[in-house]
Amino acid sequence: MKKIAFSSLSCKYIDDILSLAKKNSFKAIEWDMNFIPPTLSSKRLDYIKDFIRDENIYICAHLPYSYIEIAHDDFEFQKYSMFAIREYLKFVAEIGINHAIIHVGVCECSNSIFALKNLEVLAEFAFELGVKLCLENLIYGLTSNSDFLCEALKIEKLFFCLDTGHCDVVSKCDELYIPSVQTIMNKCVHSHVYKTEDRCFNHIPFNSITEIKNSNIMKMLLQSSCDWFTMELDSTKVQLNQKSMLEKII
Numbered sequence: 650m651k652k653i654a655f656s657s658l659s660c661k662y663i664d665d666i667l668s669l670a671k672k673n674s675f676k677a678i679e680w681d682m683n684f685i686p687p688t689l690s691s692k693r694l695d696y697i698k699d700f701i702r703d704e705n706i707y708i709c710a711h712l713p714y715s716y717i718e719i720a721h722d723d724f725e726f727q728k729y730s731m732f733a734i735r736e737y738l739k740f741v742a743e744i745g746i747n748h749a750i751i752h753v754g755v756c757e758c759s760n761s762i763f764a765l766k767n768l769e770v771l772a773e774f775a776f777e778l779g780v781k782l783c784l785e786n787l788i789y790g791l792t793s794n795s796d797f798l799c800e801a802l803k804i805e806k807l808f809f810c811l812d813t814g815h816c817d818v819v820s821k822c823d824e825l826y827i828p829s830v831q832t833i834m835n836k837c838v839h840s841h842v843y844k845t846e847d848r849c850f851n852h853i854p855f856n857s858i859t860e861i862k863n864s865n866i867m868k869m870l871l872q873s874s875c876d877w878f879t880m881e882l883d884s885t886k887v888q889l890n891q892k893s894m895l896e897k898i899i
Contacts, residue, residue: 651899652677652707653892654879656841663693667700673889677707679750679879683715687736697744709839709877710741714752719771720764720791721756727763734771742778748877749775750783750810750839753801754791764791765801772807783810783839786830788818788846795829802833810839811875813866814852817845820866827865834873841881842870842895852882854891861894871899 654677655670657663663680670678689697701708712734719734721727734751741749751771754764768784775782784792784801786809791797793815802809811830820826843852844860855861862868870878878895880888 651876652878653895653899654679654707654709654877655885656879656881656888657681658881658883659885659888663697667697667704667706669885670706671704673885675892676705677709677877677879679709679711679877679881680746681711682737682741683711683713685713687733687740689740694744701745708744708746709879710737710746710749712737712749712751714755718753718756718759719751719767720754720759720761722758722760722763727767731767731771735774738771738775738778738780738782742775742780747779748781748783748808748838750785752785752787752792754797755787755789759791761791761797764797765804768801768807769804772804776806781808781838782806783808785810785841786812786815786819788815793819795823795826799829799833802836807836808839809833809837810841811837811866811870812841812881813864813870814841814843814846814881816866817864827869831869834869834875837870837873837875839877840870840875840879842867842878842891843880843882854882854887855894858894858897861898 655675657666660666717730719730
């Protein structure tokens with residue numbers, strides 16, 4: 650079943666996220682855990698589990714990306730990052746979330762060898778917990794390089810999250826980026842859907858169904874077996890507008 654997901658970027662607290670998703674008829678949520686500690690009270694955990702069950706809603710997790718870098722060339726920082734990601738993976742598995750998105754190789758001191766090694770370790774760790782770890786493509790760093798991205802997705806238990814806006818930005822500088830991404834779309838289980846990202850890192854939505862249909866990146870996504878489409882936009886209103894357009898296509 651194809652799922653159009655509400656992005657928690659417009660909310661801070663899980664209660665508000667769940668409430669807004671229900672109010673606006675979203676059957677799926679992407680929970681950005683960037684500033685969420687990997688622990689919740691047992692009462693809050695039970696509330697989330699009950700909501701998922703009672704509302705028949707799907708949740709995926711976007712793992713934190715501030716102050717965490719598993720590809721860092723400083724061993725102590727790398728060690729801390731690996732510990733933190735493991736704790737978050739255990740947390741999302743406890744809630745019943747079955748896939749999680751990760752950023753890798755963002756800082757200048759990122760090392761591709763460490764990135765590949767640690768992605769393989771974490772993908773295996775997540776898989777044993779019943780969670781699919783999904784690597785997201787970014788506009789800078791290691792995953793903006795198609796060679797690295799394709800090499801990473803050779804890891805058996807690692808999956809792909811296609812960010813359409815990031816892909817658009819990078820493809821304007823690298824004409825081979827989209828053809829390269831096409832070769833790994835068989836591992837794409839999640840996507841962030843919007844038109845592009847501007848110079849201030851704002852996510853710009855698609856403005857019409859025609860824009861969506863004419864996008865080569867969206868054509869590639871919609872022809873794949875990916876069934877998660879997160880409206881990764883800052884405002885609930887804009888998410889709803891893009892959701893209504895996408896619903897008419899998928």
